[in-house]
Amino acid sequence: MLKKKITLKHIARELEVSISTVSKALKNSEEISRETKEKIQAFAKLYNYKPNNIAISLKNKRTKNIGVVIPDIVHHFFTTVVRGVEKYANTKGYNVIVCLSDESFDKEVINMELLANGSIDGFIMSLSSGTQKENDYNHLKEVTEQGIPLVLFDRITNEVECDKVIIDDAMGAYLATKKLIEQGRKRIGLITTHDYLSVSKARTTGYQKALKEFGVSEQQDLILKMPSMEMDGQLIENFIKNSKVDAILTVNEIFSIYGMQVAQDLGLKIPDDISFIGFTDGLLSKYANPSLTSIAQHGERMGEISAEMLIQKIESEEEEETYQTKILEPTLIERNSTIN
Amino acid sequence: MLKKKITLKHIARELEVSISTVSKALKNSEEISRETKEKIQAFAKLYNYKPNNIAISLKNKRTKNIGVVIPDIVHHFFTTVVRGVEKYANTKGYNVIVCLSDESFDKEVINMELLANGSIDGFIMSLSSGTQKENDYNHLKEVTEQGIPLVLFDRITNEVECDKVIIDDAMGAYLATKKLIEQGRKRIGLITTHDYLSVSKARTTGYQKALKEFGVSEQQDLILKMPSMEMDGQLIENFIKNSKVDAILTVNEIFSIYGMQVAQDLGLKIPDDISFIGFTDGLLSKYANPSLTSIAQHGERMGEISAEMLIQKIESEEEEETYQTKILEPTLIERNSTIN
DNA sequence: TTGTAGGCGTTATCAG
């Protein structure tokens, strides 16, 4: 019953020719006679011969695999990036090996080391919070020193020389804050995470820049820093109750969604009494009630660009030591949490 | 600057011993003298020697890679499954290659054929809608005939003999419908997709079973079949307006979320005038307003079980021709769309 | 205790 994979050797033996003749015949080489080629090709087709990827990888020192290392996969933004990577990679004949660091430094290191031993031709990754906290990038440096191309996206670091793709997080926060100010909001809060996350830091900067630039006199920083990646509902509730904000910008969707619920429970009208803008224009923003105005991060595009940059590096012969950082423009998507 | 990967050959040449001596020494073989072993191990460590995965794969005919083929990755349920697969696979030293079929039969076929040529040791997959529509499973049969283990989850077919993992979709729909009936709902609608999707079909069956079993006299089927995977807001709106339902069960989250918005726009109170239950207990259900009662599909557990079954098959020597189907119990998670 | 040889499946070079 088992139709095991057939190899060049089998064909050669069966047809009583040499392995190299078979190999050439299947490549339609000019060296081989029409007759022999036809015989071999017919036989190969009949038995559904397909070359073994692993053997080819060993020979070519090319796997046609891309390693994508992300902190979490149950996460809208990262999945859109993966989709973008897949999309581009597939057109170029590459497969995508997905590894989850689970926001852990150790897992990130282990995963990368494993894949770096020949399983992939290059990495596309976003740093785990654990890594950004430890601020230790030796595993990345080792990879690049071995000549394995690396593209960092979204959560990046300046410690490593490699190609990078991000959106202009500061500008995103700036745009959002500006929008709120222009709507006449006077006390604009920011709910963020720790600054060791590169993106949160950049967003905070953008928020502060806008405040400074357009700042109404009484304006001041109203920043809530969540202690962990998890959401702490109580903190948000207290923040809304005590800080008397009339607008809130959050570095993700969840904080906003939850904030809106708290606000509504407190009897506040959205957006009349308080308005919200979140980051990461995902499903939650679209389907929230009221729908959430948010800063689109263009994950899919980011994935495509990352894959393009990576494959370009993989396939370029020369050892170019030039790296670039592509910065995408964020887009403000207006919904009912700021307008009605 | 480039510290290229070092091989056994390099070490052997450098230390003026044979390759096999190096190989054995690094495996701490008894055959090799203490002295030689120490010398070799020290050198290997210094130069950070790591065996090449590809070479080992070729030799062992084992890649330690699992191919996961799913219709879409920007999708909560599938990502939870992937996470479960990763979790279990990693503990067993396997990597996960993710391929997206994009709901397309053709892409599913291409992806699988590519990976089947030696890149993976087994498949975990959920059928694309395109495949279920075509009802053509030859690509799956070929894979299993080649002796490559396959586990189907969620969207499965009886046409292929292999291990399967699903939740009891009929029971899920039955439980939900029963709950609605017990709450005194009289006109319970179902919003689903085409029946060629195995899960939608099963859910419809469960819904009808409950209606029949508990059916209030006036009860009848109030079924809206969405023509595509995409959501058509207009159809839902008309359905709610015209069918006079006082409860709706939907085969995913989105239909419910959207339905709730339509209902609220029509001035209906949830859950007083109309209540909702959806499938796939994801973020949307949790953060919707009101929060959505839903049937949890236990994706992560499903992924773990799939991986466990697959790896068990991969690593078992014998050609067992026995396949099992594991059926997980769905769980009804009550939220504010049915209670307040 | 160490080394040689052959093989995993493929391709490229060179010889016949």
Next chain:
DNA sequence: CTGATAACGCCTACAA
């Protein structure tokens, strides 16, 4: 036009 040989990196049975 066809085939033998070596090589990719590793492992292992068998010699020495």
